[in-house]
Amino acid sequence: MSPVSVDDSKLTYLTPSQVSKFYDDGYLVIPQFLDQDEVDKLMKRTQDLLDSFDLEGHPLTKFTTGESEDESKHVGDDYFLNSGDKIRFFMEEDAVGKDGKLNRPKNRAVNKIGHGLYECDAVFREVSPHNPKLKAVARDLKFHKDPAILQSMVICKQPEIGGKVPEHNDSTFLYTDPPSAIGFWFALEACTPTNGALSFLPGSHKTTPISKRFVRLPTGGTGFEQLQEENAPTDDAEYVLETCDAGTLVLIHGSVLHKSEKNLSQATRYAYTFHMIESEPYAKYDEKNWLQPTQEMPFTKLFAQE
Template sequence: MSPVAVVDSELGYLTPEQVAKFYKDGYLILPSFLSPTEVSSLISRTQYLLDSFDLSSHPLTKFTTGEQEDESKHVGDDYFLNSGDKVRFFMEEDAVGTDGKLNRPKYRAVNKIGHGLHELDPVFREVTLHNPKLKAVARDLKFHKDPAILQSMVICKQPEIGGKVPEHNDSTFLYTDPPTAVGYWFALEPCTPTNGALSFLPGSHKTTKIGKRFVRLSGGGTGFEKVGEEEDSGAGAGVGEGKWVMECCDAGTLVLIHGSVLHKSERNTSQATRYAYTFHMIDSEPYAKYDEKNWLQPTKELPFSKLFAQ
């Protein structure tokens, strides 16, 4: 059943069947959530940002989630750690040569743009904070009582070098007590088996414990820390159980991602980009405590925006 048209944020968007599927599988695919006009606007804005940022003052910070056997590879410098309230550009690993210079045009070198797009860029702010359909979805899910938005980014997944993202769950990186992270992931271009479509382990949110969290280290940089007495087993208990499902989708699709569900994407081996816009919601205090060790922290100048306060 298709979602009903929404003209007011108090109206519903999701059907009861869709809500049930989200809680059963840990994710939900919503085709055509963004209109072609909205998609075109976000693509155009992304291209403008890629073309216009100043490379001369850029530290050429590379971004990698790191393979599980080498988690220390995750970027942890100041450019990354202080990007929560800024619009910054992170390079694909293979776009920076051994000489420390880009080996391709800058618009084909950026891995992602983040992490304050939803606050600072007018085009992304409009589709995020002033979108009645988005508010209706959040109400329908009933996952959060007072949702706050953070960590917005465009992920470019560049042709031939767009890096593999190993299996993980989002609450590891945006830890709250209790865990409340939900990802909102918008395909801005077709997502295919060759350009890095998302894959999920359906139902893994029910068995996967948040056994570690990604934190700022006291000595600088970032790393992983155990959560409680849970066994640290990669992304969490339940890794590798069940059957992975690749979810190819068209531009305009919204994918809702439970903070505990395991998901991943493969390297982009195609000649096409795979632009996606994504951000996360967490519950605000007193319903959940945002951990002070998380890599991303709100600032006095730019606290986390409350979705229903906009």
């Protein structure tokens, strides 16, 4: 998607230079989007969820962004596929031993909490979709005509085991025709070079097509459907590491390449994130996508929450 001309008089939150930077680089870092009180509320609620969830009967579903057949099998189970309208807990790969049991306390074993936080939990609902600053940013970007929110989650990036996330773009996992995903990523803690801060390849959204999509397989489970030949992996030296403080919002174009390294520190790196896509008739979100709306919880129209 390309930006419309920027009219300074019509912007209510972003500056013209911020809008231009987003469209030029494919991402935008906005410090202090959340104030300390908002961050504290989200952190407390995250800790409450981690402390209170019940391990009894939990399938210990692990989550990884690995793209081999073996690595993607575990995210194809029902616990994962039916999580879009629920609050569910997914484990770090290294937190589950060969005996199939957790090798550390549960609140230090969770990779992420997802995927229906934005509707199922009142604290997270105040950030999305009911935050007026969020609506102002969406209007200023003019990236969507009728944005819909989906896939909300806390990513924990646990100390010493928080997994590396390889080079990817988000529209692979939330595919629309034409591609329309944009990520809203909120740092809840300081993101540093040692705990897994995000890195971006500026401008790659202009040169990197969506070459595959993550889908529900007809035979069950999930896998990748190839759309066209993939580009060769990018040299690490071309990436820009974006460290940031708690409260920072990072806007992520659905086609921009980004990644994060393993958390090698003793600190967590909590972040809250959700995505927006364009609604029909402007873009088609089909039944192949792993994440599906339900009758009880359709994707939330941002501007309907007025």
